Amino acid sequence: MSGDRAAPVFSIDIALRRGSFERAVHIESSARVIALVGESGAGKTSILQAIAGLVRPQRGHIEIGGQRLFDAARGIDVPAHRRRIGYVFQDARLFPHLDVRRNLLYGYRGIAREQPRFALPAIVDLLGIGALLDRRTAGLSGGELQRVALGRALMSQPRILLLDEPLSMLDMNRREDLLPYLQRVRDEIALPMIYVSHYPDEVRRIAAYDVHAIG
Numbered sequence: 001m002s003g004d005r006a007a008p009v010f011s012i013d014i015a016l017r018r019g020s021f022e023r024a025v026h027i028e029s030s031a032r033v034i035a036l037v038g039e040s041g042a043g044k045t046s047i048l049q050a051i052a053g054l055v056r057p058q059r060g061h062i063e064i065g066g067q068r069l070f071d072a073a074r075g076i077d078v079p080a081h082r083r084r085i086g087y088v089f090q091d092a093r094l095f096p097h098l099d100v101r102r103n104l105l106y107g108y109r110g111i112a113r114e115q116p117r118f119a120l121p122a123i124v125d126l127l128g129i130g131a132l133l134d135r136r137t138a139g140l141s142g143g144e145l146q147r148v149a150l151g152r153a154l155m156s157q158p159r160i161l162l163l164d165e166p167l168s169m170l171d172m173n174r175r176e177d178l179l180p181y182l183q184r185v186r187d188e189i190a191l192p193m194i195y196v197s198h199y200p201d202e203v204r205r206i207a208a209y210d211v212h213a214i215g
């Protein structure tokens with residue numbers, strides 16, 4: 001056996017405090033896609049927020065895909081807007097006054113023109129949302145909203161994808177409809193990805209081999 005080990009994609013060792021809540025988190029993984037599971041209130045969303053730079057850990061470090069995002073000992077704390085995180089929430093959080101095309105193009109905001117980026121048609125194809133482009137988001141179904149939210153996150157050309165229970169607002173059938181799109185994004189957009197869910201079946205189908213229990 002060789003002594004070589006794959007460099008970890010995720011190296012997270014932090015302590016979080018939010019009000020009276022405290023949690024130490026240690027995740028070391030060379031998998032590109034991992035899942036976080038745990039009871040409500042265990043701290044899963046707080047971990048994603050720390051990765052995104054929205055919550056500052058008390059100590060420790062966060063390194064993902066070779067990027068040191070936070071390191072208390074070395075004085076590193078990359079500002080949230082420079083971390084290039086694609087974040088998809090339980091509720092899609094799209095702009096209701098804009099159509100789907102404009103919601104997607106909003107993802108380009110803040111990206112330099114010369115930077116390589118996903119073209120709109122590629123994302124539209126990947127997520128099967130071509131027929132929705134001219135519609136306002138107000139009338140879309142939950143599953144359509146989440147596909148558009150995922151598209152907008154990808155348009156921002158992220159280096160890391162964080163998915164916080166993206167299917168939890170959908171009923172069983174819609175969840176089944178959306179899972180293949182999540183799998184396509186996982187496989188075709190080769191980014192480090194963290195998937196948070198309460199549902200063992202979803203976790204098994206998205207990040208089968210690297211599941212971290214929080215709490």
Ligand SMILES: Nc1ncnc2c1ncn2[C@@H]1O[C@H](COP(=O)(O)OP(=O)(O)OP(=O)(O)O)[C@@H](O)[C@H]1O
Pocket residue numbers: 018019020021038039040041042043044045046047
């Ligand atoms: N802004 C805040 N101020 C104080 N406490 C907070 C804040 N945000 C979260 N908390 C607390 O931190 C703990 C962890 O919350 P978090 O949302 O990270 O858990 P979770 O595992 O994602 O839960 P769920 O599965 O219900 O979404 C909870 O006790 C919560 O009340």
